[in-house]
Amino acid sequence: MSTTSMKDVARAAGVSVGTVSNVLNRPEAVAEDTRARVQAAIAELGYVRNDSARQLRAGRSRNVAIVVLDVANPFFTDVVRGAEPLVDSAGGVVTVCDSGEDLAREQRHLEILEEQRVLGLLITPVDESSAERLARLTAHDIPVILVDRGAGRYPHCSVAVDDVHGGRLAARHLVELGHTSIAFFGGPPTIPQVADRLAGCREVCEEAGVRLDTYASASLNAEGGRASVDQMLALSDAPTAIFCANDLLALGALQGLTMRGVKVPEECAIVGYDDIDFAAAAAVPLSSIRQPRAQLGRTAAQLLFDEVAEGSGHTHRNVVFQPELVARASTVADL
């Protein structure tokens, strides 16, 4: 079944290809009956527009790419969901690319996306290494919006969440509940998010004269949370509250405490970060710091379309959202 083209439709309807094109793109410029005839031909032949040809002419695609560190991470999937409606209504499709935190894969994806002349892309880069290539994309008129990275330090628009403030919120909550000794569960301190959250937490602790112990596990998952709990409980005067750099650590911590018979929150309180769906679904619902994830995606997409619309007269914007505390049973018993 060789593809039917506009030429076939034109022949069947007894008009020129120009007219068929008009029916598709500016139907109001075509006389009533001609339009009907063409549409009938389209339906009968099962004609489907060839987007490659369209794009070739237009010079760019209407697809938006989003390059994430991990498709399975709820943070990113929510960002994707936030961005999708806007792209949809612009007649495009969202291409989700998973870099898997692997620089080589990220680069390959960027290469291909550039070849595809995507309308623009939202990206959380693995690290700084891609800065140059991203700059080149922008130079080639492909807007790049940074998600949760490098706000203001690069020649791109960006959306981010104030992680330092998130750290403050968590610490303040625990301090207000009367805790005088807090543990921070984090991962490799090279991760900026983790460092920021800790910074905000430390700020509040110092101000309140509260003791702060930090634990760094190999990775930010449940296993890491369990391991840190083991370490922590080995102390004779273990802290009475834990602030985890993300919810996975928090779930692991909850598991570790449960296995040892430590009651949450009576004997040890937990605050997570991200407020993923599973935080509320945990055996003891987890208090957590919520980031406006969908809004992050929506805003990123909006910035992208703005940049496309404004063209060369565009000025980069860096939008920072504030996170909020969601208190649940893991810190407050009677909830």
Add this chain to the structure above:
Amino acid sequence: MSTTSMKDVARAAGVSVGTVSNVLNRPEAVAEDTRARVQAAIAELGYVRNDSARQLRAGRSRNVAIVVLDVANPFFTDVVRGAEPLVDSAGGVVTVCDSGEDLAREQRHLEILEEQRVLGLLITPVDESSAERLARLTAHDIPVILVDRGAGRYPHCSVAVDDVHGGRLAARHLVELGHTSIAFFGGPPTIPQVADRLAGCREVCEEAGVRLDTYASASLNAEGGRASVDQMLALSDAPTAIFCANDLLALGALQGLTMRGVKVPEECAIVGYDDIDFAAAAAVPLSSIRQPRAQLGRTAAQLLFDEVAEGSGHTHRNVVFQPELVARASTVADL
């Protein structure tokens, strides 16, 4: 910055466009020094291939689309991750489209994907309504692979998991542990997966002479699990074990039981379904039925490429995988 084309490169290198094309596609057919000259020109001008033009000529894209019911569902993200490497190594990109279980969005996506002449697509359709359109895609030489749906009932290849068997595994496990009364937590029975899992469970229970109560909550999430626990505990002779149609229900059930002080697994055992990452991370690690999700994606992608390669001589294949039981602390205390 107007885009630089092969023509510009050709001019800069003092060769014809045909030669530039050769350097890109069959470098071995070009003399050493010419190739070097062309490559230098490419680098200097920052030339990037225009994929639209390439596609137009080739007649089809190298991108593979995967249309899922929910990007945030770990089941689908794992399927995506399974499929990605294959697509990658074929030089394509995976376009992830989220239908959000909304038929209209699904149709819109299919429309666009057909216009983009994607290499093929993996899809879990919302319902049967799209059957016709999918058939048309196949007729237009775009292979469609059904994921976890309609095995054998449609003119497409498919991959699926044997849910009836999964139900059997869960029930058998509980029966072997000595339970004589089991609760099945499910959702709307119109969902085929739920019906199959129940069917397998029922089969084993009847055979073993074990009592089986079924609870159907409004939706398959934690909230539903909590609600069903409430209903179940209202009974004077509540079952001592619960088999949940998915892990979200199971997490909700665990939460409900924990809030009421019912000990898991001593007083009530729980088996979930899907073995999502959070199952192992729960306060009491959840026993669950694991589906080979990544393999599902990998196989689906493989079937797609096979179909592309075989062309018209292709025969559809329906691959069914067997799930397996993962026993954890929610059924076996000393684990």
Add this chain to the structure above:
DNA sequence: GACCCCTCATGAAACGATTCAATAATGCCG
């Protein structure tokens, strides 16, 4: 009836790559 204005439809020229038959250049053999 000459003139002008509208509304529609036309056809050809892009867009940027790939492909392939044709040609040019080179080397080799007898």
Add this chain to the structure above:
DNA sequence: CGGCATTATTGAATCGTTTCATGAGGGGTC
């Protein structure tokens, strides 16, 4: 040195749209 492969390069045709200058036909006005 003529003839024949072999190897490198070329140039033009092609893919399917969109766009736009051009023109045909039909009223309406003076």
